[in-house]
Amino acid sequence: MSLRNLSINLATVCQQYTMGQAVDACLAKGITAIAPWRDQVQATGLAEAAEIVRSNKLRVTGLCRGGMFPAADKDGLAAAIDDNKRAIDEAVALQADCLVMVVGGLPKHSRNIGSAREMVADGLAAILPHARANRMPLAIEPLHPMYAADRACINTLEQALDVCDLLGDGVGVAIDVYHVWWDPKLHAQIARAGAGGRILAHHICDWLVPTRDLLLDRGMMGDGIIDMRSIRSAIEKSGYDGPQEVEIFSAEDWWKRPGEEVLATCIERFLSTCTL
Amino acid sequence: MSLRNLSINLATVCQQYTMGQAVDACLAKGITAIAPWRDQVQATGLAEAAEIVRSNKLRVTGLCRGGMFPAADKDGLAAAIDDNKRAIDEAVALQADCLVMVVGGLPKHSRNIGSAREMVADGLAAILPHARANRMPLAIEPLHPMYAADRACINTLEQALDVCDLLGDGVGVAIDVYHVWWDPKLHAQIARAGAGGRILAHHICDWLVPTRDLLLDRGMMGDGIIDMRSIRSAIEKSGYDGPQEVEIFSAEDWWKRPGEEVLATCIERFLSTCTL
Numbered sequence: 037m038s039l040r041n042l043s044i045n046l047a048t049v050c051q052q053y054t055m056g057q058a059v060d061a062c063l064a065k066g067i068t069a070i071a072p073w074r075d076q077v078q079a080t081g082l083a084e085a086a087e088i089v090r091s092n093k094l095r096v097t098g099l100c101r102g103g104m105f106p107a108a109d110k111d112g113l114a115a116a117i118d119d120n121k122r123a124i125d126e127a128v129a130l131q132a133d134c135l136v137m138v139v140g141g142l143p144k145h146s147r148n149i150g151s152a153r154e155m156v157a158d159g160l161a162a163i164l165p166h167a168r169a170n171r172m173p174l175a176i177e178p179l180h181p182m183y184a185a186d187r188a189c190i191n192t193l194e195q196a197l198d199v200c201d202l203l204g205d206g207v208g209v210a211i212d213v214y215h216v217w218w219d220p221k222l223h224a225q226i227a228r229a230g231a232g233g234r235i236l237a238h239h240i241c242d243w244l245v246p247t248r249d250l251l252l253d254r255g256m257m258g259d260g261i262i263d264m265r266s267i268r269s270a271i272e273k274s275g276y277d278g279p280q281e282v283e284i285f286s287a288e289d290w291w292k293r294p295g296e297e298v299l300a301t302c303i304e305r306f307l308s309t310c311t312l
Numbered sequence: 313m314s315l316r317n318l319s320i321n322l323a324t325v326c327q328q329y330t331m332g333q334a335v336d337a338c339l340a341k342g343i344t345a346i347a348p349w350r351d352q353v354q355a356t357g358l359a360e361a362a363e364i365v366r367s368n369k370l371r372v373t374g375l376c377r378g379g380m381f382p383a384a385d386k387d388g389l390a391a392a393i394d395d396n397k398r399a400i401d402e403a404v405a406l407q408a409d410c411l412v413m414v415v416g417g418l419p420k421h422s423r424n425i426g427s428a429r430e431m432v433a434d435g436l437a438a439i440l441p442h443a444r445a446n447r448m449p450l451a452i453e454p455l456h457p458m459y460a461a462d463r464a465c466i467n468t469l470e471q472a473l474d475v476c477d478l479l480g481d482g483v484g485v486a487i488d489v490y491h492v493w494w495d496p497k498l499h500a501q502i503a504r505a506g507a508g509g510r511i512l513a514h515h516i517c518d519w520l521v522p523t524r525d526l527l528l529d530r531g532m533m534g535d536g537i538i539d540m541r542s543i544r545s546a547i548e549k550s551g552y553d554g555p556q557e558v559e560i561f562s563a564e565d566w567w568k569r570p571g572e573e574v575l576a577t578c579i580e581r582f583l584s585t586c587t588l
Contacts, residue, residue: 142521147539149494182458184494185521185537195496218425218460220471245418245461247526261461263423 042306043069043097044299045239045283046076052295055080059088065299069095069279071136071237077126086129096132097281098175098210098237099123104140105159106152106189112143113155120163124172133278134175134236135167136210141186152189160203168206175210175236176200180218182250192216193225200234211271212239212283214254217262223270230274238271240264240310241284252287257305264310272312280310318582319345319373320575321515321559322352328571331356335364341575345371345555347412347513353402362405373410373557374451374486374513375403380416381435382428382465388419389431396439400448409554410451410512411443412486417462428465436479444482451486451512452476456494458526468492469501476510487547488515488559490530493538499546506550514547516540516586517560528563533581540586548588556586 044067046058053061055076062070077085077099089096102123107113127135139156142149160174167174178196179188190196193216196209209229216222229235242260247253257264268280282302284290290298320343322334329337331352338346353361353375365372378399383389403411415432418425436450443450454472455464466472469492472485485505492498505511518536523529533540544556558578560566566574 142537147537149539153496180458181456181494182523182526185519189494191494192496218457218465218467220429220468243461247458250458250523250526261418261423263425 039066039303040068041279041311042067042303043071043095043279043281044302045071045100045281047073047100048282048284048290048302049295049298050076051291052298055085056088058295059092059094061295061299063092065303067299067303068093069097069281071096071098071100071281071283072130073100074123074126077130082126082129089130095279096130097279098134098136099127099130099132101136101138102174103137103188106140106143106155108143108145113159117159117162120159121166124163124167124170127172128170132172134173134208134210136237137174137176138179139176139188139190141184141189149184149189156189157199157202160199160207164203164206173236174207176207177210177212178215180215192219192221193229194221197225197229197232197234200232208234208236210237210239211235213262213264213267214239214241214243217243217267222267226270227274230271230276233275235271235274235276238268238276238278238280239283240280241282249287252285254284254286256284256290256301257282258309265312268310269312280306282306315342315579316344317555318343318579319347319371319555319557320578321347321376321557323349323376324558324560324566324578325571325574326352327567328574331361332364334571335368335370337571337575339368341579343575343579344369345373347372347374347376347557347559348406349376350399350402353406358402358405365406371555372406372408373555374412375399375406375408377412377414378450379413379464382416382419382431384419384421389435393435393438396435397442400439400443400446403448404446408448410449410484410486412513413450413452414455415452415464415466417460417465425460425465432465433475433478436475436483440479440482449512450483452483453486453488454491456491468495468497469505470497473501473505473508473510476508484510484512486513486515487511489538489540489543490515490517490519493519493543498543502546503550506547506552509551511547511550511552514544514552514554514556515559516556517558525563528561530560530562532560532566532577533558534585541588544586545588556582558582
């Protein structure tokens with residue numbers, strides 16, 4: 037089977053490699069798609085990072101990340117909008133498929149999630165003209181409800197698609213199985229997303245039982261309880277057959293192993309548990 | 313203001329008190345409603361626990377807990393059904409308002425959450441005649457999606473109400489703000505629940521930022537980011553004006569403080585942040 041549809045989100049090996057080293061390690065194993073984070077790009081330098089992508093004919097399945105709109109005051113929101121426009125420019129320079137949006141949680145001292153959600157919609161609307169002008173799709177990533185307070189107040193695929201419907205063209209969703217696997221409406225909403233041409237990315241990893249840390253204890257595909265194939269099948273049936281991007285934050289396990297072992301395991305599990 | 317609508321779930325002081333001691337401590341502060349767990353009742357003895365309730369004219373806002381239906385085989389499901397019937401009998405003996413149902417997650421080695429959800433519906437249907445015959449309402453508690461794998465595969469109020477609609481009379485919901493505060497459809501579903509007469513309990517505590525443990529790091533009302541009053545207002549508008557039950561699992565904070573301090577704080581925060 038082909039590795040054409042396997043992408044490595046570079047957070048998966050962020051403790052082992054710089055962007056350049058990660059790309060070399062991926063290419064050595066036949067992986068030709070990646071998704072870097074902005075801090076990794078910045079550490080390499082944007083021009084150098086773009087040259088790495090171009091010279092190696094890499095596919096960039098997404099740049100992580102824009103978003104983080106809700107702010108305690110207008111200056112904060114304006115700064116977030118400026119930063120998101122820069123993120124769009126960086127995604128363009130890297131020829132990324134999309135800019136992944138982790139929209140942000142509650143502003144400090146706020147208990148008003150409804151207001152945070154309005155700020156997110158306003159922030160997305162404010163940057164959308166710049167995204168459209170540069171043909172850079174914005175991929176709203178609904179995050180697991182356990183991150184609603186501090187990372188993203190868009191927490192279900194249904195909610196993300198409602199925002200997409202509100203905003204129109206140029207915006208879609210990144211479906212990360214870690215965030216959505218539990219949702220009783222998942223399959224219906226995947227079908228809705230596919231029908232609307234809204235699926236821009238498909239991220240994979242696994243939910244471990246027990247999960248020991250809210251942020252940094254994601255599992256390798258096959259080590260947890262997510263039915264990867266069932267979700268992939270729904271996504272493909274809905275019309276999206278793009279790459280699956282492995283994104284694992286794992287402070288106590290995968291981040292401590294040699295990068296080569298991590299990548300080899302990603303390949304093995306992608307082929308054995310994620311492809312149809 | 314009155315403490316009539318304040319109930320203490322005895323898990324909140326489970327490290328400090330037996331059931332009898334907890335009741336004495338509550339009464340000393342003017343609290344006359346409690347919700348015990350089955351292990352606490354068992355440790356006291358059911359007859360003795362019932363006598364504590366009767367002689368002190370306590371309101372029991374719920375017995376925790378029935379549920380845990382999904383099982384790896386038919387014997388397991390049958391055992392769960394038997395145990396739930398015993399839980400109904402215990403709730404009746406304690407004159408509880410309802411039996412709280414934490415429905416269970418995935419069976420061991422399963423990745424099929426759809427199948428687990430079917431087992432839950434089947435299990436509830438199997439015990440419902442016994443619950444109805446004994447006039448003991450079953451309160452399905454939707455649990456936060458971070459517990460979908462190992463505690464409860466009913467994870468939103470909408471999903472719980474869909475199950476209620478399927479089952480008919482004798483079943484409703486326990487709305488715990490910790491589990492549902494993040495839900496973009498929360499207010500609409502509270503209205504639906506109230507209109508259908510389905511609200512059987514209202515549990516309170518707070519979501520801390522950061523949350524350090526998935527299970528045992530719940531906060532005292534006012535210490536986190538949940539808008540307690542906004543949710544209470546929606547619940548009262550929907551037609552439910554029963555007690556708010558404080559349920560805090562807090563291994564590193566409240567479970568380590570003197571029980572009297574915990575109860576005094578519950579009263580203070582109930583009055584200052586939870587009542588309208």
